[in-house]
Amino acid sequence: MAETTMTHTSQMEPRPAGWRGIAADWASDQRAFKNVSWGKAMMWIFLLSDTFIFGCFLLSYMTARISTRVPWPNPSEVFALRIGGSEIPLILIAIMTFVLISSSGTMAMAVNFGYRRDRRKTAILMLLTAALGATFVGMQAFEWTKLITEGVRPWGNPWGAAQFGSCFFMITGFHGTHVTIGVIFLIIVARKVWRGDFDIGRPGFFTSRRGRYENVEIMGLYWHFVDLVWVFIFAFFYLW
């Protein structure tokens, strides 16, 4: 798609006031969201839909947790690591969260350098983001392994309600899948940036559409969303 242009406010008809004005703005000519490209609009709407998926997962988990008659395992004990002879609660999760939030920072910097058309820095920062994401998934794999060796299964665990394991594996698994997909796409987009596809307008392999540096930002939207979801999972699953 070609570059979007700024709205010509001088040519716009006078808008009615109040609610009618709001409706008229939304309904205005050609585009409801001015200066928002198709790709960005599509990503936002996808994220809205994905929010409902995670929302349903978390609500189902909460329903299971508040309606169970068997005690729920205590997260700060279950997710503790023995380091240097003392149990440190939630230490791994804290590190994972730190890593993922940091990756949001590197992503934001990548977007910034992308719009400055700094190919090298953009690509490096995107790969750094991907590396942090991969680290997160790796630590999640470590956590899964630890819990599985301790006897947590989707259908039961040694400490209480069977739904603990079911919800844990399902929700972190679904989120981890999102992170993994994000890492893959980060690498793909980073490669395109590195190769200069967005500078020379090289058509995409599948879509035969020319990419733009905005793709870095759209990738970033997805990445920040995955981070934000993690904050909710962290709050509702580990801190509750």
Added chain:
Amino acid sequence: MVDVTPADAVPPAEVGEVELYHPHSWWTKYVFSQDAKVIAVQYAATATAIGLVALVLSWLMRLQLGFPGTFDFITPEAYYQFITVHGMIMVIYLLTALFLGGFGNYLIPLMVGARDMVFPYVNMLSYWIYLLAVLVLVSSFFAPGGPTGAGWTLYPPQAIMSGTPGGQDWGIILMLSSLILFIVGFTMGGLNYVVTVLQGRTRGMTLMRLPLTVWGIFTATVMALLAFPALFVACVMMLLDRVLGTSFFMPAIVEMGTQLQHNGGSPILFQHLFWFFGHPEVYIVALPAFGIVSDLISTHARKNIFGYRMMVWAIIAIGALSFVVWAHHMYVSGMNPYFGFFFATTTLIIAVPTAIKVYNWVLTLWRGDIHLTIPMLFALAFIVTFVNGGLTGLFLGNVVVDVPLSDTMFVVAHFHMVMGVAPILVIFGAIYHWYPKVTGRMLDETLGRFHFWVTFVGAYLIFFPMHYLGLMGVPRRYAELTDMTIMTDSARHLNSFISIMAFIVGFAQMVFLFNLIWSIRHGREAGGNPWRATTLEWQTPQTPPAHGNFGKELPIVYRWAYDYSVPGAKEDFIPQNVPGDFAPSREPA
């Protein structure tokens, strides 16, 4: 407010021309095509094919109900499989796919004046994943144990227990996998439809000038993007219950004397998730029908739609309200009774915007220049059928009336009238209306009228008696009813009568299919705008429209979609792309 732009005040283009992938070979032109119109035809053909399977399944069910004990091969297990797959196909793989994937793909880009969907490649993937979902569903017929027989609602715990056909075999696994695939595929298409409507319109096409067809499909797609996630989650969780032995939906339960491994799950949670999807789904099917029927009525009554703005707001209001009524499907589920009060209230509030729409259709017809073309006949049939189904909805929306009527044939009659027959009538009308644009030829008129009258009258003869059966207390989802005391002679005879009518109506659909195929070559040449309609899809330089839809220049929109019979105009319609300075536009009401 006169909504006509003078020719010299057209806003400048906000988005430059798009690049389209032009096909290089037969494969990329007809099979792996990125053209929304080809994808639309692919969607429609696939949906029709799988819909025929569902039609045959309904015949098999009627054979059993109408003539119990006569057909040995229809065992109770097979009967349950038939109702389950029939319902699932009709609601999701036929109606949803045909309205959004079929009509959405064909009409949205043409009606908003776009070259194509915003991301044609993703749009193409959407179809192929849908096809995969259909194939997975079909494959369950050939899997050990056959398809699932859990009913289209797939309620746990029975859906994954050994007493239900497919519950401990492959049936339920394939069904859930197919639904997950469908949702993934639909999301790809749905994002395209929404962004195309919001961001891809041509110059002059404000949202308040969109034809109501686009409004209906657009709102339904937004709803689908928010409602399907609940079904997705429910499917994932039930799949885990079935495959990994988790207990999301499975309480502690004893089956055939043995305690199962499951413990502590909530079947009602599934019902909430399912109906949070399931109720909006009703309107995902109904809203495109509302939109399309508005355009059919306006075009064939040569009159502007009455209350265009109210029609738009009613569509939006219905869409929003339909997310807060889901538990009216669960009055007898054992949920908190206070919920019933809330959900009954919201349910009845939906009647307000819906009634606005019905009144506006009727007022559009009032003193119109009504042409009883086949699309118009179907549109009229839709209005009466929808009112009928809506009235029984008032019965079922009230808790006290619903409780005794739950799980009777009254419910079957209600939802078949309101979301089975009514949207299907619109689909037929829409096919007769837009077939000339898709193929360049008219469908045969005589066969069409035969098809209409048999379908319309037949549908009433099938579903009207079911209300009576339901009020007598005849339950639904029973494979064998003969020995029950409620099955009086009249009930048994009615059942046989319904079955015979079902075959006759089914036969009429074969005539329709023949008409569809025969007219591609032998139909009367239609020309570009046989109905003398105003919307942009009839103003394309070629019929059928070429890739890219419009010629070198995209059309510019100067007026709303309903300038029919404008006083002082040369013709009784003014297309949307005709500049506004030569004839006044009638005020939108």
